[in-house]
Amino acid sequence: MAVRDYLRTRFMPHLWCPGCGHGIVLGSLLRAVEALGLSKSQIVMVSGIGCSSRITGYVDFHTLHTLHGRALAFATGVKLARPELTTIVPMGDGDALAIGGNHFIHAARRNIDITAIVMNNETYGMTGGQFSPLSGCGVSAATAPYGNIDRPFDTVELARSAGATYVARTTTWHARQMTRFFQEAIRHKGFAVVEVMSQCPTYFGRANRMGDAVEMLKYLKEHALPLGRKEPGPGEFEIGVFVREERPEYCAEYRRLEERARAQGGPAEGS
Ligand SMILES: Cc1ncc(C[n+]2csc(CCOP(=O)(O)OP(=O)(O)O)c2C)c(N)n1
């Protein structure tokens, strides 16, 4: 199957602005799926709301376009009902870690076998460039014209401490590395998080005078440090695989629990 075969071309042209990072994420993801040899019917993709979440419209998998911040909750239900399906949840930074932050930490804590992609453009793109919990101090946003004073989450550290068993970070500049990380995350049995530092030239770029999409991609290239090379300086961040661990996966544990309960005759009457 060629990459093109995974696309719903009938929904093209897509709605993303020229130079938006979300299309690069889509391209890398489809290459990962193709390299893994997965068929369309083996994959379910669940998204919330946001420019990033519109990605589900363009892939010819089983897809669910749900509520802002609730994609992981829906995906948890899908995965428990159909554990044999590869479950992928692409989210914007607002979707994943503002309104959806609670679902994010609990999915990680359970180590449910879902691949979560955080498409981090440091802004709420769809609603006009408000700051998100990943924007960082000092940035300009529609809701922070004098500079944002909210400290950002570190997605990698949050995912790690909540219990995710595969955690990686890359950028839209590093499209081939992104494909590799997606492949590893999808193959991983447990909650896998791939944060992709991305660009929203329309709002974040314009508000912060970062130039066009090409300039923003160069910025990502120049500020991304391979993991462990040196201490990140101002504006710099590390990319690579931060966590790769084996721990019991939630759906498998749940099935074992069901079997134990059945063997013991189920719950006592009236309990
Ligand atoms: C419950 C609810 N609250 C707020 C909104 C409005 N809303 C839609 S998308 C969005 C933010 C999207 O930002 P992000 O998740 O970072 O994705 P991006 O658009 O940047 O890709 C918001 C606040 C909504 N649709 N539903």
Ligand code: SF4
């Ligand atoms: S507003 Fe930003 S995030 Fe949304 S499509 Fe345009 S560039 Fe992409």
